[in-house]
Amino acid sequence: MIFIICFFTIFTAMECNCELCDLKNIFFATIEPSELEEFCASRIEITIAPKDIVIKQGDPIHDFVYLKEGLVKLYRETDAGNQIISIGKPFDFVSLLSVFGEEKYQYSVSAITDSVICVMKLQDIQKLILENGAFALRLIKTMNKATDRILFDYLDNSQKRLYGRVAHVLIDFSEIFNNETFDLPISRKEIAQLVGMSIENVIRTISELRKDKIINVFGKSIVILDMHRLKQIRSNN
Amino acid sequence: MIFIICFFTIFTAMECNCELCDLKNIFFATIEPSELEEFCASRIEITIAPKDIVIKQGDPIHDFVYLKEGLVKLYRETDAGNQIISIGKPFDFVSLLSVFGEEKYQYSVSAITDSVICVMKLQDIQKLILENGAFALRLIKTMNKATDRILFDYLDNSQKRLYGRVAHVLIDFSEIFNNETFDLPISRKEIAQLVGMSIENVIRTISELRKDKIINVFGKSIVILDMHRLKQIRSNN
DNA sequence: CGCGGCTTTGATGTTCATCAAGTAAAGTGG
DNA sequence: CCACTTTACTTGATGAACATCAAAGCCGCG
Numbered sequence: 217m218i219f220i221i222c223f224f225t226i227f228t229a230m231e232c233n234c235e236l237c238d239l240k241n242i243f244f245a246t247i248e249p250s251e252l253e254e255f256c257a258s259r260i261e262i263t264i265a266p267k268d269i270v271i272k273q274g275d276p277i278h279d280f281v282y283l284k285e286g287l288v289k290l291y292r293e294t295d296a297g298n299q300i301i302s303i304g305k306p307f308d309f310v311s312l313l314s315v316f317g318e319e320k321y322q323y324s325v326s327a328i329t330d331s332v333i334c335v336m337k338l339q340d341i342q343k344l345i346l347e348n349g350a351f352a353l354r355l356i357k358t359m360n361k362a363t364d365r366i367l368f369d370y371l372d373n374s375q376k377r378l379y380g381r382v383a384h385v386l387i388d389f390s391e392i393f394n395n396e397t398f399d400l401p402i403s404r405k406e407i408a409q410l411v412g413m414s415i416e417n418v419i420r421t422i423s424e425l426r427k428d429k430i431i432n433v434f435g436k437s438i439v440i441l442d443m444h445r446l447k448q449i450r451s452n453n
Numbered sequence: 454m455i456f457i458i459c460f461f462t463i464f465t466a467m468e469c470n471c472e473l474c475d476l477k478n479i480f481f482a483t484i485e486p487s488e489l490e491e492f493c494a495s496r497i498e499i500t501i502a503p504k505d506i507v508i509k510q511g512d513p514i515h516d517f518v519y520l521k522e523g524l525v526k527l528y529r530e531t532d533a534g535n536q537i538i539s540i541g542k543p544f545d546f547v548s549l550l551s552v553f554g555e556e557k558y559q560y561s562v563s564a565i566t567d568s569v570i571c572v573m574k575l576q577d578i579q580k581l582i583l584e585n586g587a588f589a590l591r592l593i594k595t596m597n598k599a600t601d602r603i604l605f606d607y608l609d610n611s612q613k614r615l616y617g618r619v620a621h622v623l624i625d626f627s628e629i630f631n632n633e634t635f636d637l638p639i640s641r642k643e644i645a646q647l648v649g650m651s652i653e654n655v656i657r658t659i660s661e662l663r664k665d666k667i668i669n670v671f672g673k674s675i676v677i678l679d680m681h682r683l684k685q686i687r688s689n690n
Numbered sequence: 691c692g693c694g695g696c697t698t699t700g701a702t703g704t705t706c707a708t709c710a711a712g713t714a715a716a717g718t719g720g
Numbered sequence: 721c722c723a724c725t726t727t728a729c730t731t732g733a734t735g736a737a738c739a740t741c742a743a744a745g746c747c748g749c750g
């Protein structure tokens with residue numbers, strides 16, 4: 217179920233303003249203008265605020281969702297609490313896992329920051345796949361690459377210890393914001409859920425990194441002082 | 454690089470003897486007989502022995518591989534040793550991760566038991582995707598489902614402790630062999646690499662399960678004495 | 691302004707890896 | 721076929737990594 221918060225706008229083909237949108241690239245490379253126009257007409261953009269739920273675990277899968285702006289989290293709700301599968305970044309497919317394989321979502325998605333998502337009918341995407349092999353092939357390639365990254369990130373993470381995991385998360389966000397100074401968009405608790413460790417130890421590890429003058433911390437605000445050592449920690453711990 | 458061990462046979466369309474083959478089902482449901490015949494002619498079947506390497510991490514991806522018979526392991530070769538990603542069972546796609554998304558394999562695949570794989574040119578599959586949307590859609594659905602299972606299994610595993618992980622592996626094999634008495638097809642070391650724990654603790658855990666009369670063990674031979682308790686351990690530990 | 695959630699630190703105990711040392715099994719070359 | 725080497729398996733002892741518990745400060749929000 218899509219949670220419509222602020223507004224949504226219908227764009228026609230020529231107004232697609234998603235400059236860097238992978239999906240748009242796939243479309244323009246493979247789809248006839250007429251076909252595209254029809255498709256774009258049924259597409260809606262939705263602006264969402266932090267904590268708004270885009271996808272709810274257990275809901276039937278009707279839509280195909282793409283992240284245009286902002287950050288979202290994909291997470292599973294389990295007996296032992298939430299487990300964050302992946303952080304969705306701009307131009308990521310939010311509908312990645314399960315979309316074509318299952319009837320119901322096996323995970324939830326909620327906004328971390330103010331975000332803009334692009335929602336299409338799954339049926340429309342399936343129709344395109346059926347009618348347009350070039351589109352299908354590019355879609356397969358893109359999705360294959362993206363799920364790979366989630367899985368291999370996870371495999372990497374599981375071979376690291378506390379320090380390496382926290383270092384990895386910090387470097388990740390530094391790269392997302394393209395800056396060694398940034399505000400952590402997620403809570404300590406969410407970091408814990410993302411890397412699979414206790415909140416207390418996430419905090420302790422961050423404190424230690426601060427004491428060792430590798431980072432500076434003021435609440436959510438992070439400054440990476442020594443990226444080189446942080447990267448060493450990521451690979452050795 | 455495909456390692457040709459014993460023999461390989463070229464089948465024509467009508468000789469496709471893969472009764473339960475998912476891929477065959479996709480083909481027959483979506484492909485014209487003429488198209489199919491051409492495709493099947495270029496397909497080869499290869500029989501492999503335990504430890505034979507089917508896919509080598511780092512090699513370029515040229516083929517699409519499907520497992521007809523036997524068991525294989527998908528694993529990453531890392532600095533910290535091998536990490537088993539998944540056990541491939543009959544009718545699984547061996548080429549699942551990375552096939553369409555990457556140039557080179559990010560993982561290796563080797564046979565656990567005597568196995569039969571079906572090898573197709575990746576180009577041929579891509580050609581089918583391009584020309585036949587119905588085929589593309591069914592392929593996407595099948596692959597989506599399979600990668601999901603690998604990822605979610607992994608997420609489940611990471612929330613369990615030793616006992617739960619070992620119990621899970623034992624139950625998995627029991628289900629593969631459809632019998633509560635079976636021979637473990639992998640070594641203790643491989644179980645350790647699969648669930649992410651030390652060899653010693655895999656052995657210790659198995660020994661404890663034996664002492665508690667939940668299983669019987671003679672070397673590789675396993676008898677599950679109390680499936681109910683084993684399943685409880687899987688979900689609670 | 692008080693309540694609940696987030697953050698932080700210290701103390702404690704559990705889970706697990708690692709080390710060590712030995713046995714059994716399986717492959718290897720003469 | 722047997723000595724030999726290597727690999728797999730097993731158990732106990734130790735210590736490291738980590739979760740959990742407890743207590744307190746902080747912040748936002750109704």
